[in-house]
Amino acid sequence: MKIMVAVKHVVDYNIVPRVKQDGSDVEISGVKMGINPFDEIAVEEALRLKEKGIATEIVAVSIGAENSKDTLRHALAMGVDRAVLVQAEGKLQPLGVAKLLKAVAGREQPDLILLGKQAIDDDAGQAGQMLAALLGVGQGLFASEIKVNGNEIEVNREVDGGTETVALQLPAIVTADLRLNEPRFIKLPNMMMAKKKPIDVIAGTELGVDFASHLSLLNVAEPAPRKPGVIVNSVAELVEKLRIEKVLA
Amino acid sequence: MSVLILAEHDGQHIKQSTRQAVTAAAAWQQPIHLLVAGADVSAVAAEAATIAGVAKVIKVEAPHLVHLLAEDVAAAVQQIAGEYQVIVAAHSTLGKGVLPRVAALLDVGMVSDVVEIQAPATYVRPIYAGNILATVQSSDAVQVVTVRATSFEAAANGANAEITSAAAPAAFGKVRWVSEQRNLSDRPELATANVVISGGRSLGEQFNALLEPVAHKLNAAIGATRACVDAGFAPNDLQVGQTGTVVAPELYIAVGISGAMQHLAGIKDSKVIVAINHDPDAPIFKHADYGLVADLFKALPELNAALG
Numbered sequence: 001m002k003i004m005v006a007v008k009h010v011v012d013y014n015i016v017p018r019v020k021q022d023g024s025d026v027e028i029s030g031v032k033m034g035i036n037p038f039d040e041i042a043v044e045e046a047l048r049l050k051e052k053g054i055a056t057e058i059v060a061v062s063i064g065a066e067n068s069k070d071t072l073r074h075a076l077a078m079g080v081d082r083a084v085l086v087q088a089e090g091k092l093q094p095l096g097v098a099k100l101l102k103a104v105a106g107r108e109q110p111d112l113i114l115l116g117k118q119a120i121d122d123d124a125g126q127a128g129q130m131l132a133a134l135l136g137v138g139q140g141l142f143a144s145e146i147k148v149n150g151n152e153i154e155v156n157r158e159v160d161g162g163t164e165t166v167a168l169q170l171p172a173i174v175t176a177d178l179r180l181n182e183p184r185f186i187k188l189p190n191m192m193m194a195k196k197k198p199i200d201v202i203a204g205t206e207l208g209v210d211f212a213s214h215l216s217l218l219n220v221a222e223p224a225p226r227k228p229g230v231i232v233n234s235v236a237e238l239v240e241k242l243r244i245e246k247v248l249a
Numbered sequence: 250m251s252v253l254i255l256a257e258h259d260g261q262h263i264k265q266s267t268r269q270a271v272t273a274a275a276a277w278q279q280p281i282h283l284l285v286a287g288a289d290v291s292a293v294a295a296e297a298a299t300i301a302g303v304a305k306v307i308k309v310e311a312p313h314l315v316h317l318l319a320e321d322v323a324a325a326v327q328q329i330a331g332e333y334q335v336i337v338a339a340h341s342t343l344g345k346g347v348l349p350r351v352a353a354l355l356d357v358g359m360v361s362d363v364v365e366i367q368a369p370a371t372y373v374r375p376i377y378a379g380n381i382l383a384t385v386q387s388s389d390a391v392q393v394v395t396v397r398a399t400s401f402e403a404a405a406n407g408a409n410a411e412i413t414s415a416a417a418p419a420a421f422g423k424v425r426w427v428s429e430q431r432n433l434s435d436r437p438e439l440a441t442a443n444v445v446i447s448g449g450r451s452l453g454e455q456f457n458a459l460l461e462p463v464a465h466k467l468n469a470a471i472g473a474t475r476a477c478v479d480a481g482f483a484p485n486d487l488q489v490g491q492t493g494t495v496v497a498p499e500l501y502i503a504v505g506i507s508g509a510m511q512h513l514a515g516i517k518d519s520k521v522i523v524a525i526n527h528d529p530d531a532p533i534f535k536h537a538d539y540g541l542v543a544d545l546f547k548a549l550p551e552l553n554a555a556l557g
């Protein structure tokens with residue numbers, strides 16, 4: 001079985017992003033970036049399927065600018081076999097990303113496509129579902145456990161109010177939730193080795209799809225700060241304050 | 250042209266989040282239609298028809314819709330999409346699964362998790378775990394939007410809308426529903442509760458024993474941090490935050506929670522936030538209206554006693 005994993009290069013999850021002075025966008029120049037945490041979980045799951053002898057080849061694909069190569073190198077250092085960068089500058093929306101991924105899937109012919117359930121920058125959570133729709137295949141979203149049985153993949157998914165299990169005919173799309181696994185720690189020699197591995201680069205414009213954005217960003221702002229709080233000295237004082245606030249009977 | 254809302258239900262009742270989506274959809278000032286899909290949804294459709302602001306309810310019934318797979322629901326939406334300018338759902342498991350599929354099938358973009366509708370194609374939505382609010386404008390002929398339910402009031406009853414039926418498209422067939430595990434609790438639903446009390450991983454095995462009695466007295470829903478869920482002290486559906494449930498209660502009580510931004514993302518719209526933590530430097534205190542520096546293992550039983 002061949003697996004394709006989509007990975008996005010995003011602002012590191014520990015960074016509190018700031019707005020540019022003119023409010024036109026988020027300031028990301030000079031900010032620490034890395035692989036989207038959910039995509040890292042997706043890569044890890046692919047590697048585990050290979051280690052179990054179920055997958056034979058894993059190709060990581062990133063859509064974005066030149067710096068997305070850092071995230072592809074991260075995936076290579078984790079152990080994926082190949083990396084592909086689809087070069088597309090400027091603002092991309094999930095629909096455009098899904099179209100480009102579909103074009104790459106057409107070349108690669110994977111049996112399973114893994115993605116993170118959302119990217120922690122835009123928090124849109126659309127790409128996997130859109131790709132599944134464009135390919136006409138099933139989607140196993142928010143996976144916390146997967147099992148491959150022959151031509152089917154069983155996905156345990158985290159849903160409102162509990163969990164649900166669905167079985168998808170392959171090829172299929174699965175998006176990773178947090179509890180699917182804990183990604184491995186990358187050893188330094190693997191990181192060094194990954195630097196030497198080739199990354200295939202395809203120009204987005206070569207893939208013959210329209211990935212223009214349908215959404216324009218008018219402005220960004222930080223939410224209004226909360227008024228400073230009060231430290232109370234006892235449970236009794238806390239209860240009294242909450243009664244004054246009328247949030248306690 | 251009208252607005253189509255994908256209604257959500259549990260087989261018996263319309264979910265609160267659908268009523269909140271109805272309020273959001275009023276922004277378009279167009280007739281609002283509700284699509285109710287399922288195996289047998291007559292009762293749900295009848296309830297939907299009473300929601301103030303709803304002009305029409307469209308039932309799509311078929312045996313294979315007994316468990317709503319996103320692939321099937323998306324096909325049902327797509328088949329009538331041509332009559333609509335706007336397609337809306339709550340940003341819930343169902344909405345997140347179905348609407349991106351619908352958008353892709355219609356070859357339009359989508360706007361997720363909208364907290365404010367400024368104009369018919371201009372929206373405010375949180376990005377970067379709610380650290381930033383982005384205002385975006387869509388150029389698509391059909392607007393496909395999920396809304397953050399807690400940002401809108403729930404529409405009350407007060408209509409008597411027409412109920413019609415549409416045929417269900419054939420089953421998608423490449424996905425089979427296998428099973429589900431509902432974490433049944435007699436506590437109010439997390440996403441809509443008026444009071445939420447959440448615990449972090451420091452509660453350990455005593456998570457339930459410590460929180461339940463207080464939650465009971467406050468008629469509160471119980472929430473948890475990712476670290477707490479990952480450690481197995483609470484089930485997954487209790488996770489509050491960027492990647493869990495977003496809550497906006499009148500009162501949010503965070504017990505033994507450090508205040509990571511991914512957790513804060515899910516609680517920012519709470520009216521009053523209380524933090525109980527033994528570390529006076531815990532980041533959560535910067536975001537709390539009332540803070541108590543105390544050992545939770547003492548403070549929770551005390552709070553329980555104080556509530557009488």
Ligand SMILES: Cc1cc2nc3c(=O)[nH]c(=O)nc-3n(C[C@H](O)[C@H](O)[C@H](O)COP(=O)(O)OP(=O)(O)OC[C@H]3O[C@@H](n4cnc5c(N)ncnc54)[C@H](O)[C@@H]3O)c2cc1C
Pocket residue numbers: 013037038120448449450451473474475476477488489490491492493504505506507508509510511512515525526527528531543544545546
């Ligand atoms: C991609 C991504 C998505 C994430 N999504 C979410 C999400 O949706 N929701 C979420 O919650 N997290 C999320 N996280 C995790 C988040 O970053 C934090 O790790 C998590 O919220 C911390 O949980 P915690 O507060 O229970 O644990 P900790 O950070 O370990 O904090 C424990 C706190 O308990 C206090 N404490 C310990 N003992 C006591 C005691 N006896 N009495 C009083 N206080 C005590 C400590 O002082 C400390 O402040 C996400 C992370 C990533 C990378």
